[in-house]
Amino acid sequence: MPEAMSMDMGAPPTVQQALLHAQAMGLARIDAQLLLLHVTGREKAGRAWLLTHDQDLLDAAQASAYAALCARRLDAEPVAYLIGHKEFYGLELAVDARVLDPRPDTETLVDWALELMPADGAACRVADLGTGSGAIALALQSQRPAACVWAVDASAGALAVAQANAQRLALPVRFAQGSWLEPLAGQPAFGLIVSNPPYIREDDPHLAALVHEPLSALASGTDGLADIRAIIAQAPARLAAGGWLLLEHGWDQAEAVAALLHAAGFGQVQHRHDLAGVARCTGGQWSGQACTGPA
Structure with a gap:
């Protein structure tokens, strides 16, 4: 031997x-x-x-x-679950089977969001939908301390993970439980809404390799776009004039997401590519001036 x-x-x-x-x-x-x-x-x-x-x-x-x-x-259990943590945008996040294993590709979404957030210390209001471990919300809060960042998830377990990460990192992200923008109905309008929602087709054979991760955070209807449609439908009522909606999606969904944004009345629709050159994120701007007022 x-x-x-x-x-x-x-x-x-x-x-x-x-x-x-x-x-x-x-x-x-x-x-x-x-x-x-x-x-x-x-x-x-x-x-x-x-x-x-x-x-x-x-x-x-x-x-x-x-x-x-x-x-x-x-x-096929993710390394992050086995060791209990994952680095994302320079932050050490605790992760477990209640949340998705944060992917490096999602840093593309964070980069784009930071471009749109004021870097001069001015306040802005941001919502991260389907926050999971809190990766996106915490990364944005860490880079823009003056921002008022809300993190939303339908899963109580996921929110517990995200809240524990926020507490350990001493980042003042605010949390709400519910479906996409619904729990933020009473909040002032947001200048930026970001999301890495489920976007895999429910019959996609690749789901078999992701069996250890929460299915509710992965699959989204017969074409993978059910949750993206829901977010796009809800976003105009919660965005300030000039606010942006940015969405991460599958490697082959950029044009479909762009069409949905156009149909909902968003302008300036564009894409951002990940390190592999794949159009990984698509976003658009609601009409009017950007929201950069006090939180």
């Missing part, structure tokens, strides 16, 4: 052997490294630690825990 398989033989493996074994089982190298850093309590040291300590021995408890985490990862 190869040396890299020593975790299965009861002998304490070295850091190098544990990583080789995980990769031999089919784990991506980065996943194997992140899980091992977690098990050894060396996450803050970074992956360089694995290189400089490649001959260190794991103890029995570490080897057992690592093998269990590797098995769960091979069953």
Whole structure:
């Protein structure tokens, strides 16, 4: 039996052997490294630690825990759930199975939103719909401290995760539970509404690989656009004149979302591309002047 398989033989493996074994089982190298850093309590040291300590021995408890985490990862459970956190826009967010694993592509939406928010300390009102872990809302609040940022989710579990993140990061995001903009009906108008809603078709075969994440945050009707339609329908009543609605969507949905925005009366409809060059976000402006008044 190869040396890299020593975790299965009861002998304490070295850091190098544990990583080789995980990769031999089919784990991506980065996943194997992140899980091992977690098990050894060396996450803050970074992956360089694995290189400089490649001959260190794991103890029995570490080897057992690592093998269990590797098995769960091979069953498509997100690394973020396994280690309990994920970095997003420079923030360390606690995540678990109550919320989606934040994707780097969503930082495209944050970048665009920040372009539209005043950077000079002026206040603005922003709503993040379907906040999940709070990733978007917290990123915006961290970059624009003067903003009044609301985070909405229909899931009480998701809001609990987001609120805990906000408290730990000391960011004053406000929270509301309900369907899209409905719980904000009594609030003053918003200058910016952003959302990364569910946008996968309910019969999409890719959902099988996402079985560990909440289905309600992934699938949206027969064409994947049911929730985007609902948000676009509700947004005009909650946007200030000149306010913007920005939506993340699937790789092939940009034109369909643009058509929905045009049909609802939005102008300046445009797209933003992710790092892979895919049109990942589409947004439009409601008529009139932008809302930059006090929160």
